[in-house]
Amino acid sequence: MADGVVTSIADKVIDSMFVVANKEIDYMWNCKQHVQNFKSEVQKLKDMKGRIQQKIELAKDKGDNLVHGVEDWVSAVDAEILKAEEFVTEEGNAKKTCFGIELCGNWSTLHRYGKKATHTAPLTELQEHGKPYESCVSVDTPAPGILDCYQNKNLIDILTYNSALDNIIKAINDNSKQVIGIYGVGGVGKTTLTKEIALTVKNMFADVTFTTISKKFDVEKIKKDTENARKRIINGDKILIILDDVWEELNLDELCIPCGIQHMNCKILLTSRSKHVCENMNAQSVICVNSLPLEEAWILFKHVVGDKLETDTDLTSVARDVAKECGGLPLVIDVIGKTLKNKDVDATIKTVYNRLKLSYDFLESEAQWCFLQCSLFPEDEDRQELLKFKEKIMK
Known part of the structure; x- marks a missing residue:
């Protein structure tokens, strides 16, 4: 019985040694094929990187933000391709030395290059990780809005202006007030004032949205301008919506702007030439912007x-x-x-x-x-x- 056990173990050891030996021999005997397969995987990765790089360049030209991870993937691919090309160059030089590597009598050289050429896992893994980027490398980025391009006027020495600014900010900070109205004659600086306010209070809100109404307003345009803000209000974010240059009472329900007791996370700041417009829109605070002395x-x-x-x-x-x-x-x-x-x-x-x-x-x-x-x-x-x-x- 003991002899049988020993024999069984010996058979398994011999089989294992045979598998290992066969594998090592394969590295030498099929070195040329292994190297060719390696080159093929390198070329596949290069082609994939080229396609994705084109998409990246197009996204950058459009000003869109790249998805997280794609630039790291490109860097990893560049590093892996560099290593692969160094190996291919080294193998090519060895082939010249041996008058054709398949005729090379240095079995150690054949074994080394044949074995290394089978290490294609990093190449294939990068190809697998790159597949999602072939369909999408970026996310749409909104074009800069009015507030993004506005530069502070630095009018700290204009007391009338700063007094109105302070009163409006106090009203915005008052949690019991949702709609704040600013009125004054045309040219008195209401629009500039609201932009200054937006810069001052932007850190208090998840987002500040600005849209110009004007005398002949377009309901669909206002809805489009405030679309993202309205979604975020519903999601519970604290949002400030600025409705500039309002000439007549607006129906906030018609504009689909969530407000009222259930949506106190929404603040509305409107400007108008008429005090009555502010009052008709139920502004809890109505502030006059006076001309300058x-x-x-x-x-x-x-x-x-x-x-x-x-x-x-x-x-x-x-x-x-x-x-x-x-x-x-x-x-x-x-x-x-x-x-x-x-x-x-x-x-x-x-x-x-x-x-x-x-x-x-x-x-x-x-x-x-x-x-x-x-x-x-x-x-x-x-x-x-x-x-x-x-x-x-x-x-």
Whole structure:
């Protein structure tokens, strides 16, 4: 019985030795085939890397973000291909030395290259890991929005502006207030103010979304602009939506903006030329943005014109009068100031005219008539008689 056990063990050892020996012999005998298979796997990996690299370049050209891991995969492939090419070069040089490696009498050389050529696992594993990247290497990245491109105006010395800014931020910080309205005449700086606010409070919110409404608004455009924000509100994220330049009451339900007691994680900041619009949209806080007093208008004017105000004597002599005529409206100050700085008078007149005409067109017909009649009066003259006449014709 003992002899049988010994014999069985001996048979297994011999079989194992035979398998090992056969494998080692195969490395030498089929060295050429192993090397060819190795080269084939290297080429497959190179081809895959080339296809994926093309997709990466296209994604970068579009400005899209690459998916996590694809760049690490490319780096790993480059490193593995470098090692593989070093081996192929080394094997090729050995072949030259042996007048054709299949005729080489150095069995040790054949064994070494044949065995190393069978180590294709790193190559095939990288091919397997690269398969998902052949269909997708990037995620769509939204184009920069208005807030992404806005640069801080640094108007810390404009007290009227900063007072309004502080009041609005206090209202935003008040958890009992969901809708905050800002109103003021056209050109007073409401839009600029909301952008400054967005920069100031952006760290308080998961996202800040800005959309311009305008007089002739498009419901579908507003829905598109606020789509991601609306989804995130439903998911519980704290979101600030800025509705700029609202001319009439908007139905938030129609715009599919989640708000009310069930969605206090949503804050809405709206700007309008009309206080009544803010009130009609149930703003819990309504803040007026006033035009700048003369001294602050002059400070802003100097900001816009810059050093030229100090070096151009002709400009210096009329600058204060020009700043006064801007009526304390930052938009007009900005446009006029840049004109005096760049000498493009025609473009300035057109810009200011278009802004003023929009306000004029929105007036009732009687108010338009009264406005035009006012232009007939000399500067600073009492217009009370005209106002009395207007009241009579409106009865």
